[in-house]
Amino acid sequence: MKHPHIIEAVKAYREGRNISERLRELLGVETNTPEIIEIAYDLQAGSYIENFTGPNALYYRQIGEILAPLVAGGQTILDVGTGECTTLYSMSRHAFSTDHQLYGCDISWSRLRAARTWLDRQDAALSSRVKLAVGDMMALPFQDKSIDVVWTSHALEPNGGREREALREIFRVTRKTVCLFEPSYEDNSPEGRARMDKHGYIRGLPEAIADCGGALREKIRLPNPTVALNPTYAFVIELPATEAAEAGSSPFACPNTGGVLEYKDGFLACAAAGLVYPILKGIPVLRADAAILATSFDRFD
Ligand SMILES: C[S@@+](CC[C@H](N)C(=O)[O-])C[C@H]1O[C@@H](n2cnc3c(N)ncnc32)[C@H](O)[C@@H]1O
The missing domain is CATH 2.20.25 (N-terminal domain of TfIIb)
Structure with a gap:
């Protein structure tokens, strides 16, 4: 059975409890499985849009400044774990141009559905340029080396213990550059690390990046973190040069x-x-x- 504990998860959500924690308990596992992540995020669909205060919020301006030069030479750009596309939309104001072909995937269908209806209303022209699909970052539905720049914003975060699996997949589909906006366990405060442990978050990204064949060019701390116990770092990764995939074909x-x-x-x-x-x-x-x-x-x- 794929979702044996979905009813308990819905109950936990309605009671305002931590869904991932409850599911880890029920499944007897230490780390978040893809099913746990899917359920936890799917149940929250719509919440990022509800809390969206506009593309000029400090977080978006900070990551846009880092992302803009990285995507300047690229054509195809993929946001892995795009959620409700609130960050992707904001990057269309700070980093992307109308020539970019934009892709987004997420493990949660409901969040992408929320994203699509919202993007259509916000900016129909942009929405028509953004191709969305449900996909697990452990088995991305994209061809090898089909995307110029892949980026994430707090999407690897809940996949603690599967850092290498996720990075291998991301590197498989990326031609040039990966930029991960994610928390850094090793740079976090003791309280921040305890919080990351409690939520089953990632750790050891620099070692995992090297093990998977990426070169970590820069690790930049965002000067003004949104969540004090979970500061964002930009991990800018270059991959060995590869042949470009056939132009014009769909990367899916x-x-x-x-x-x-x-x-x-x-x-x-x-x-x-x-x-x-x-x-x-x-x-x-x-x-x-x-x-x-x-x-x-x-x-x-
Ligand atoms: C904290 S939210 C961030 C969403 C979005 N990137 C943003 O900046 O608003 C994390 C997102 O990553 C997605 N995610 C986490 N693990 C995933 C996986 N293994 N495969 C695909 N998506 C995943 C979740 O469904 C969720 O939408």
């Missing part, structure tokens, strides 16, 4: 096989494998475990 790929995806009858199909993925209210669900095996998808039409 089957998260099970890496194969090309084609739109067919309202689904995205990986013809080579006979796997199809649903598109729910306009949001493709490109998680490995969302695949439907349908090797005869159009054989009997």
Whole structure:
């Protein structure tokens, strides 16, 4: 069963309790599994938009200043763990140009759905340039070396213990530069570290980056942290030079096989494998475990 504790999680959410902590207890695990992260964030869908105070909030100005020069030479840009796209939207004001092809993925469908309806209202032209899909950062639904610049904003954060798995995937799809806006366990205060431990947050990013083949060019502390116990650092990573992927082709790929995806009858199909993925209210669900095996998808039409 995929979500054996969903009813308990909904109850914990309604009672204002910490959902991840409750699910870790119920599952008897120390770290956040993808299912825990998905449930915890999906239940909170809409909350970032509700609390959004505008693209000029200090956090966005600070990260925009770092991101702008990194994306200047790139064409395709992916925000991994984009959530409700409030940070992506703000970066369209501080870092991105209208020439950029923007992609976002997140493990939570409901947050992307909230993002899409909100982006449509905020800036329809921008919304039409942002391609969104549900995807787990441990199996990103993108082709190898298909994206120029990949960035995150507090998205690796809850994946404590799976730092290397996530970074290997991010590096697999990135051609040039990765910029992670994430907390730094080792630089945090004792109280901050205790909070990160309690929430199952990441640690040891510089070592993990090196182990996965990235070169950490800079680690910059944002001068004015939004959450004092969870200050943001920018980890700017360069990857070894690679050949550019074929221009013009879609970077999306089957998260099970890496194969090309084609739109067919309202689904995205990986013809080579006979796997199809649903598109729910306009949001493709490109998680490995969302695949439907349908090797005869159009054989009997
Ligand atoms: C703290 S929120 C930040 C959202 C957004 N980046 C922002 O700046 O507003 C973390 C986001 O990362 C997503 N996330 C965490 N782990 C993930 C994973 N393994 N795969 C995909 N998304 C993930 C969550 O669903 C959530 O939307």
